[in-house]
Amino acid sequence: MKRNVSDLLAPAAAVLLVALVVAAAAGAWPPFVAVESGSMEPTVERGDLVVVTSAERFPWGGLTGHAEPDAPTRLGGTGDVVVFDPPDDGQHPILHRLAFRVSAGEDWTDRADPALLDGDCDDIESCPAPHDGYITFGDANGEYDQSAGIATVVREEWVTAKALVSVPNLGWFRVGVDAAIARIGLLPTAVGVGGAAAVAGGFGAVLIGWAGRGRGGRRK
Incomplete structure (x- = not known):
């Protein structure tokens, strides 16, 4: 009986062990994110599994926006793709790309891509920037998150992880x-x-x- 129970529990224990090893290496828990929308298509699609790491984890330390010089390539585009979770917004965590960093009180539309804006600073609730943070966007979306009202300027402490690679359908x-x-x-x-x-x-x-x-x- 003991051997049968052990055989039954072994696969679950193996999966947990692998997850713990990956989490220890990545510095984030959970070390995987399941994509629930198509906002990062075509590189990342709904149902894909994304391996993530802590934002400060060596050798991927720090956060780099799409518009910054020498931005790294992440998931088919330039700039880090991050998981952020604004407090008290009632949404699931969001996996989107960093565009650029802004300072509190800044009219960040002056540095933005006009094709990703719907109006000027007076028309956008998150402009001027209410606090220091990042402008973000989904690769498949036609606007910055802050222009579309998906999220306010993303504080750095709201970033829980950043993406490394994606695995289709897992x-x-x-x-x-x-x-x-x-x-x-x-x-x-x-x-x-x-x-x-x-x-x-x-x-x-x-x-x-x-x-x-x-x-x-x-x-x-």
Whole structure:
């Protein structure tokens, strides 16, 4: 019985171990972000999984905007792509690209790309900048987040991680889990996912056992 329980729990433990190792290397938890919208298409699409790191993690330390000289290439464009979570806005964290840094009180539209603005500073709630921070945008969107009213100027402390690479379609599981949590709650979802992992582990152990016995039989 103990061995059977161990076989069932092994896959879940292995997944947790891998996640912990990746988190330790990345310096962020969770070390993966599932993309829930198409605002960063075509490079990053809904259902993709993005590996993220701490904004200060070596060798990717610091934050660099799209408009800055020698900006790094991240996810198909220049400038860091970050996860930011403005407090008390009632939204999920947002994965968008940094455009440029602004200072409190600045009319940042003077430095902006006119194609990504809807009006001048008088027409935009986040202009002049209410505080120091960053202007941001989604690659597939036609406006800066601050011009479209998606977010105010993003304070640096609201940036929880920045993106390194994306893996197509691997984020659907996370999207599904988040949807299940929103619909039925954390505990039922955890029980369901744990049960599915245990069943999958059991089938895997059985298949591995059959394969081992088959090889043993052929050696005889």
